[in-house]
Amino acid sequence: MTTSRPPRMSEPPSSPSSITLKGIAASPGVAVGRVLVLGDSRASYTRRRITPSHIPTEIARIRRAVEQAKQSLIDVSAEIPPEAAPDQSAILDAYLMMLGDPMLHTRVERGIRDERKCAEWAVAQASEEIGALFGGGDRHRDAYITERRHDVEFVCDRLLRALMGEPAAIVPRLDQPTVIVARDLSPADTAGMVKEPVIAFVTEVGSRTSHTAIMARALEIPAVVGTHDALHTIRTGDVAIVDGLRGEVIVNPGPIALEDARIRSARHLAFARGLLSSRDRPCVTKDGLAVSLKANVELPAEAILALDHGAEGIGLYRTEFLYIDRATQPDEEEQYELYRAVVEAVAPRPVVLRTFDIGGDKFASTFRLPAEMNPALGLRAVRLALSQPEVFKTQLRAMVRASAHGDLRIMVPMVASVHELRQVRVLLNASIEEVEQRGFDHAPHIPLGMMIEVPSAALMADVFAREAEFFSLGTNDLVQYALAIDRTNHSLAPLASPFHPAIVRMIAGVCEAARERALPVSICGAMASDPLAAALLVGLGLRELSMEAAAIPEIKEALLRVTLTECEEAAYEALRAESADAVEDILAKLFAPRFYDLLSGEARLSEPEIEPDSGECDGAERADAGDDDAAFA
């Protein structure tokens, strides 16, 4: 989203030999350390043509390599820490299945038998061919398809390593704080790193939703992803500043840049510590209005993280992530156990489970989605669920059973017409009956709410308010559909502003319709995690905001600094503005000076709080000078 930010502090001057690479800020914080580059094995094998007499040997090599690669994944599975186990194990299981996939084997064996290529070459070629089926190198393809391509590449990389006799463990034991630079890091890699002194990640590919970014945020390690040319530019042993706030990597920085990084790291740490210290304080505006802050989670393990950050419940659990990255759909039992674990972890606070929102930019191969010209406008979310009622009821039954263990609410995504919500209610009632027939418990009442993320739902919120038991505004999609801007299109991203007056008016209308029927209304779009937007949302009438856990302390602090009257004044003006820029200007004028630190991610520190630098060492020496100096993060 675009938000008016205060002017940046002056960029650090770099030394003549230093190089600055730009990427995507995936996990906040600033770290400095020695680099370990995890090479790309696909670039380092020798292409050999083989004679017919070598075909059986190469086929035997590939079969051995498959077994070794499987074993290495099983070994990694055993190392996964319990808190990450459910998420990571499902992904590792999917990798194991991919290693046994006939499509991979047929292609590799064809390369060996028909094209007389050595096993390594045949694997690398198969990786490219299968990867191309997922959309080749088009950066604008949706994030999930891109992730699938990376998964294929990862599995083939494991095979190549096995063929080349490289150690199965990708990350060697580290004895000093280390910055990992890689093309991409899979869950298996990151799981193996948890116990290592890894202080930052830099990857060439990835987005804010890629596995690396999610893991880095969960581990609170700074990360920059999508850093083009990282592998060509950075060498093992280099010193790098990884700036997860600016989305920047400075390789072999000079003393001034190092000093700047030290200061910014200290500021970020002070900022994060200061905010976290308020986690048990209620969220109230300066004049005492209570606002409930909840968390959006994708992975069950994030529920604990959410509570750690002071969430008053889970406002959005995106259950579709359960269906992604696997060869078969999760059955009722598996889903029940996961939902139950989340509900119990968060109890007595509420958990809003959103039924699967597959389709559009969320791709799950097990649904066999049709090829559509406009997937975002196609068979997605509730439409898909209603077209596969048995699959949908499996999920609903799991949710109904989990309701016996805490405050569980069910939310339907992408509702555009009132009959869709009615059909869901019919299926929910049928699921409750089935659960009862099988003798399982459930809560006496399970509230059924809906996302407001399609313009038709926003405009008819008064009608929906008679049918739904709560609303949650999904501004990510509302912006996409109301402004006709594909949410995955990077080049149009600056236009996709939630501050567009059309969006502001829709939010106001939804709040009004909800208020008339005393219906709870929340927002779970990314807009809620922006301090300026949060003040506007409160002014528009929202009293509950749901956002990624890491943003909760920041939004709590922002709201503490403003009064309801000021927020309402901002909303009044925004509703009369002509453009997104005008709305941003209104908010910036009113609030930005007070939010300076929140918008920059850095606390203002008085000088003595930043430890004075000791000695005359250069960047490399400083980076080696011990944990505190080397690993600012």
Ligand code: PEP
């Ligand atoms: C939204 O659309 O704002 C939302 C929260 O849902 P998602 O981002 O999962 O589509």
Ligand code: MG
């Ligand atoms: Mg949505």
